[in-house]
Amino acid sequence: MRSHALVLVLAFAALPACRQVAPLASEVVALKVAQLPSAPGDGAWNAASEYTAKLLLQDLVDPRLMKPSTQEVKVRALTNGTQLALRLSWLDSQVNDLPGPGRFLDGCAIQIPRALEANPPDPQMGQAGRTVDIAFWRADWQATMNGRKDEIRSIYPNAAVDHYPFEAKSLDPGSAAQREMASRYAPAQAVGNRRVGPREFPVEDMIAEGPGTLSPNPGGGSRGRGERTEGGWSVLIVRKAPEGWEPKIRTQIAFAVWEGSAKEAGGRKMRTGWVPLSMKETAP
Amino acid sequence: MARVYNWQIGREMSYWYPEHRPQKQFAAVFDTNKCIACQTCTLACKTTWTSGRGQEYMLWNNVESKPYGSYPLAWDLNLLKKLDGGKWNGSRYEGQTIFESAEAGERVLGWRPESQDYAYPNVGEDDCAGQVDAGAYMNSPHMAWFFYLARICNHCTHPACLASCPRGSIYKRPEDGIVLVDQSRCRGYQECVKACPYKKVFFNPMTGTSEKCIACYPKIEQGIQPQCFVNCIGKIRMAGFINKPESARPDNPIDYLVHIKKVALPLYPQFGLEPNVYYIPPIHVPTSFTRQMFGPGVDAAVKTYRNAKNDPDLAALLCLFGSSEMVMPQFRRQGDMVSGIDAQGNTVVRVPMNEPVHVRPAYDRLYQIQRTNCP
Numbered sequence: 250m251r252s253h254a255l256v257l258v259l260a261f262a263a264l265p266a267c268r269q270v271a272p273l274a275s276e277v278v279a280l281k282v283a284q285l286p287s288a289p290g291d292g293a294w295n296a297a298s299e300y301t302a303k304l305l306l307q308d309l310v311d312p313r314l315m316k317p318s319t320q321e322v323k324v325r326a327l328t329n330g331t332q333l334a335l336r337l338s339w340l341d342s343q344v345n346d347l348p349g350p351g352r353f354l355d356g357c358a359i360q361i362p363r364a365l366e367a368n369p370p371d372p373q374m375g376q377a378g379r380t381v382d383i384a385f386w387r388a389d390w391q392a393t394m395n396g397r398k399d400e401i402r403s404i405y406p407n408a409a410v411d412h413y414p415f416e417a418k419s420l421d422p423g424s425a426a427q428r429e430m431a432s433r434y435a436p437a438q439a440v441g442n443r444r445v446g447p448r449e450f451p452v453e454d455m456i457a458e459g460p461g462t463l464s465p466n467p468g469g470g471s472r473g474r475g476e477r478t479e480g481g482w483s484v485l486i487v488r489k490a491p492e493g494w495e496p497k498i499r500t501q502i503a504f505a506v507w508e509g510s511a512k513e514a515g516g517r518k519m520r521t522g523w524v525p526l527s528m529k530e531t532a533p
Numbered sequence: 534m535a536r537v538y539n540w541q542i543g544r545e546m547s548y549w550y551p552e553h554r555p556q557k558q559f560a561a562v563f564d565t566n567k568c569i570a571c572q573t574c575t576l577a578c579k580t581t582w583t584s585g586r587g588q589e590y591m592l593w594n595n596v597e598s599k600p601y602g603s604y605p606l607a608w609d610l611n612l613l614k615k616l617d618g619g620k621w622n623g624s625r626y627e628g629q630t631i632f633e634s635a636e637a638g639e640r641v642l643g644w645r646p647e648s649q650d651y652a653y654p655n656v657g658e659d660d661c662a663g664q665v666d667a668g669a670y671m672n673s674p675h676m677a678w679f680f681y682l683a684r685i686c687n688h689c690t691h692p693a694c695l696a697s698c699p700r701g702s703i704y705k706r707p708e709d710g711i712v713l714v715d716q717s718r719c720r721g722y723q724e725c726v727k728a729c730p731y732k733k734v735f736f737n738p739m740t741g742t743s744e745k746c747i748a749c750y751p752k753i754e755q756g757i758q759p760q761c762f763v764n765c766i767g768k769i770r771m772a773g774f775i776n777k778p779e780s781a782r783p784d785n786p787i788d789y790l791v792h793i794k795k796v797a798l799p800l801y802p803q804f805g806l807e808p809n810v811y812y813i814p815p816i817h818v819p820t821s822f823t824r825q826m827f828g829p830g831v832d833a834a835v836k837t838y839r840n841a842k843n844d845p846d847l848a849a850l851l852c853l854f855g856s857s858e859m860v861m862p863q864f865r866r867q868g869d870m871v872s873g874i875d876a877q878g879n880t881v882v883r884v885p886m887n888e889p890v891h892v893r894p895a896y897d898r899l900y901q902i903q904r905t906n907c908p
Contacts, residue, residue, distance in 0.1 A: 312699060312724055313638035348738040350605075351647040351724065361674070401589055404738055405648070414584050434585025436716040437740035444721060461700050510764035512645065515722035516699050 259513045267477075276300065277444040277502055279326035285334040286327065289476050289483035296388065296531075298324040298386055302504050304519035309373055310460045317506040322357065322521075328477060332488045337360055340481040344510025346388035347404050351372035353514050354386040355463070356486050356507040361413055361500065365458070365493045369501045372522045382453040383463070385486045386470040387467040389508065390451035399446050443467065452486055460516065495528060502526040534632065536843035537691055541802040541828070542626035547633050548805075548893070549696035556711035559688050559748050560761070560775035560787045560809040562797040564854060565771040566816055566838070569682040570596045574761035574770075578685075581760045582747070587739025587746060590651040593746035594761045596683045600822060602658035604684075605650035608732040609801070612666075613825070615642055616657030619803045621829045630805025631730055633691060641693045651735075680815035683769065685761060686733040687800065687808030688712050690869040694745070708811065711748045719743055730804045748772075756860050756875055765897050768855025768882050773862055783864045786850055786873075787811070794847055796837045798827035813838055849886055857882040 277300045286293040302322050307314045310472050322339040345355045362369045363380040370379035393399050401408045415431035431437040443453065443465045454469025471488040491500050501523035508511040535547050536551035578594040584831045595604045603609060603649035612631070619628025631642040659679070661719045688705075692712050695703040703725060704716040705711070713732070714725070719742040725734040726743060734745045749759030757763070758772040773787040781792035790797040790811065795810035816835045823831045849871035850864055859881040866886075875884045897904050 256844075308638065310636060310699070311640050312697070326617065346723075348736075349648045350651060350723070350736045350738070351615075351645045354736075358648060401586060401739065408589055410589055412584075413586065414580075430844045431585065434588060435740050436744065437719065437737070437742040440717040442717050442719070442742060444739070445739075463700070515594065515720065515724070517722075 259366045264395065264426055276499070277324050277326050277525055279328040279333055279526065281496070281528055281530050282327050282329060283330050283408050285332060285487060286336075286485065288474055289485040290329065293327065294325050297327050297336075300324045300326075300524065302521045302522060302524060304504070304506060307373075307505075307516055307518050307520050308501070310516055312516055314511075314513060314519065316511070317517045317519065318513065319506040322504050324507055326526070328490055331490055332487055334485060334487045335502075336483060336485050337351045337506075338478065338481060338483040339506055341508060343510045344388065348389050349404055351512075353509040353512045354507065355482060356386060357381055357482070357486075358385040358505045359486055359488070360457075360503040361488075361491055365491060365498060365500050367389065369523055371459070372501075372503050374460050375469040376459050378458065380456050380458055382466065382488070383457060383472070384467065384469065385453045385455060386451055386473050386475055386484050386486055387453075387507075388418050388475065388482070389455075390446075390448055393446060393448070394474075432525075447449070454488070462472050484492040491526075496530055499525050499527045537738075539630075539691060539807050540804060541799050541807050542630070543624045544626065546630050546691075546805050549632070549802055551704075552691075554777070554892065555705060555707050555773045557708065557752045558710035558776075558809055559689065559753060559772070560791075560811065561685075561770060561772045562787060562811045562813065562854075563683055564813040564851070565652065565680050565682060566813060567767040568683055569767050571678040571765050571766050573764050574683060576617045577760040578746075580880050581749070583744075585690055585737075585739070587737035588735075588744070589813040590654075590803050591735040591737065592654055592745065593735070593744075594683070594685045595654055596681050597655065598658040598679050599682050599818075599826075600679065600684075602655065604654040605646040605732050606653070607650070608646070608730075609658070609826075611644050612642075612804070615644065615825060616803070621803075624829055626803050626805075626828075628803060630803065631728075632691075632696065632805055640724075640802075641697045643693070643697070643727040643730070645723065645727045646732060651760040653865060662884060664867050677790035678818050680818055682812075683761075683799075684731065684733070685759075685810060685862065686712065686748070687806065687810045688746075688748055689809060690807035691805065693804075693806055694725035695733065696732045698722075699724060699745075706750070709748075709750070709753060711750050711753065712745070713747055713750070714743055714745055716740075716742055730801065731808070753860065755884075757858055758860055762855075763858040765855055770861055773813075774860075784860060784865060786864050789846070789850060794837055794844075795830055796834045796847065798830050798834055802828045845886070852884050852886050853882070856884045890904065 278298050280297045286427045305422040322337050327334045353411050360381050360383045370376045373380035397403050415427050420427040438445040450472040452471045452473040455463050456466045456472045459462045473486040475484040505518045505520040507518050534546040535551040537548040540547050574594050583591045597604050634642045657779045721741040723736050734743050736743050762770040762772050775787045778792050781788040797813050799808045814827050814831050820831045849866040853871050853873050859875050863874035865903045867870045869886045871884050875881045
C-alpha cells in the first residue's frame with residue numbers, strides 16, 4: 250500500500266514534465282527535400298521528425314530470439330520523390346564487425362511492401378505472392394568499405410597460413426588461371442553467392458515472400474553508410490522510393506536490428522511490425 | 534515435428550521433417566584399431582577441398598586422440614553435458630535425442646563453438662600434462678590407454694544441420710544420401726554449426742557461408758572412394774552404401790560389418806541422427822568408455838573383432854580395406870582369397886587373406902656372404 254502511494258506521488262510529479270514533451274510520432278514521415286544526405290551525420294537530418302520504433306523479439310518462427318537485446322531504433326526519413334533515405338540509430342556499446350565461427354555481426358534492415366495496398370502482407374518477411382523489398386546493412390561490410398582488408402589476418406591477426414595454392418609462383422597474379430584456382434576453394438564465390446565480397450556498398454538488396462524465402466535482389470540499387478556514434482550505430486540507407494508513393498498515399502515500413510554480441514543472425518533479431526510511412530512536402 | 538524411425542536407437546523419434554530415406558545411403562566403416570593418426574587423410578582432404586581463404590582452420594577430416602583430444606574443442610563433452618546422460622534399455626535408447634530435447638525457440642539442442650575452439654587441432658593431445666618423475670607411470674582418471682578417432686561428416690540419415698537451417702540451404706541427395714550445403718543459398722547464419730553435434734559444418738568468414746565435407750561426391754559418382762579413404766596409410770577405411778537392417782545384404786561390406794556381424798557401430802547414436810560412418814571400436818579401451826561413445830553394442834563388437842581370426846568371412850572383409858580406390862558394394866570370399874566387386878559386377882581387386890611369407894636366410898650361399906639389414 251505504501252509503495253502504491255509512492256508511485257502515485259511520483260506519477261503526479263511527472264505530469265507537468267510530460268505535458269511539455271512533444272507527442273511521439275505515430276508514423277515515419279519522410280520529408281521531401283531536393284537533395285538527399287550522403288552520411289548519417291549530415292545536418293539535413295535535423296529537419297526530419299524522429300520516430301522511435303520499439304523493437305520486439307522475433308519469437309514467431311523457429312529459430313526464434315528468446316532474450317531481448319536492442320530495445321528501440323530511432324528513425325528519420327527524407328525523400329526526393331524518387332529515392333527514400335532513412336537513418337536508423339540505436340544504442341550498442343560493443344562493435345561487432347568481425348565475422349568468424351561463433352562471431353556475429355551488428356546490422357539493421359528496412360522492409361517495405363512491393364505493392365501499395367491497404368492491407369500489407371505479413372510483416373514477417375511478407376507472404377507467398379506478396380513480395381516485400383528489404384535493404385540490409387551490416388557492420389562487417391561497412392568495415393571492408395572503410396578499408397579493412399578482406400583477408401584472414403584482418404580477422405585473426407595471428408593466423409598462421411602456410412600457403413594458398415592459388416598463390417603458387419606458377420600462376421600469374423590476377424590471371425584467369427589464378428582466379429580459376431582460387432574459385433575452387435571458394436565454392437560460394439564460384440556459384441555467385443552475393444554474400445561473398447568485394448562489394449560496392451555495405452547494403453544488400455533482397456526480396457522475400459515469407460520466412461525462409463529471402464533472396465538477393467541485385468538490381469535494387471540501395472546504398473548506405475554506417476557510422477559509430479557515441480554508444481551506438483547510426484546507419485544511412487538510401488533506396489528507391491516505393492512505386493506510386495506520393496504525399497497523399499501512405500505505405501508501410503518495418504525495421505530490424507541484429508546485435509552481434511547477442512549472437513543474432515537471420516531470424517534471430519529484434520524487429521518491428523509494420524509502421525506507417527508517409528511523405529510530407531517541405532513547407533514553401 | 535514429424536515422427537521418424539531411427540534403427541540405431543531402436544525406436545521412433547521426433548524430427549523436423551518426415552522420414553525420407555535416399556535411394557542409396559553413402560556409408561563408411563573406420564577401423565579405429567588400425568589408425569596411427571598419421572593425418573594423411575586430413576592432409577588429403579585439406580589439399581583437395583579446404584586450402585582457400587577462410588578455410589585455414591577448417592578440417593573436414595580430422596583425427597583426434599581420445600579420450601582427451603577433440604576438434605573443435607570439447608565438441609563431444611559439451612553436448613553430452615547438455616544431454617545430461619541418456620539411458621539405454623538394451624538396444625533401445627530411452628533418453629532424449631537432440632531433437633527431442635531442443636529448447637524453446639530452437640529446432641535442435643546444440644551449442645556454438647567459439648573461434649578459438651578450432652585453433653589448436655591436435656596440439657598437446659598426446660603430451661604429458663605434468664612433471665614425469667623417474668619411475669612414474671601414467672596416472673590419470675583413465676588407465677594408460679588412448680585411441681585415435683578419425684572423423685568426417687557422418688552424412689546422417691536425420692541430419693541436425695539440415696533440420697536447423699531456416700532457409701532450407703542444406704539438402705540430402707536422393708541418389709546417395711550425401712548431405713550438402715547449397716553454396717548459392719547459404720547466408721551464413723551458423724545455425725547448422727550450432728546444431729551439428731559432431732561439429733562437422735564449418736563457417737567460412739571469407740565467403741560468409743558454411744561449408745562441410747562433401748564425401749568427395751564427384752568421386753563417388755564415378756564409383757571411386759573419397760580422398761581421405763584412398764590416401765589412408767593404415768587402410769582403416771572402407772566406403773560403400775548401407776541398407777536398412779531389414780534389407781541388409783550379406784555380400785555388402787557395410788551391411789555385413791554393421792548389420793550382420795555388428796562389429797561396426799555408429800558414433801554417439803544417442804544423439805539421434807543415425808550417422809552413417811561406423812566405427813570398429815578400439816579393443817584395448819575399457820568398454821565403460823566406448824559404450825557411451827558407440828552405444829550398447831560395444832562389448833559384443835569387441836568380442837567379434839577379437840575372434841575375427843576364427844571367422845573367415847569377417848577376416849576376409851577386413852583384408853579388403855584399403856585394397857582398391859574403387860567403391861566395392863559387394864565382396865566375395867573364395868578360400869583364402871577375397872574379391873571386391875564394383876557396382877557393375879566387375880571384380881576390381883583380389884586380395885589374399887594370408888600374404889605369402891618368404892624367409893630369407895641370413896647367409897647368402899650364392900655370394901657366400903652374411904646379409905645385413907639396411908637401416
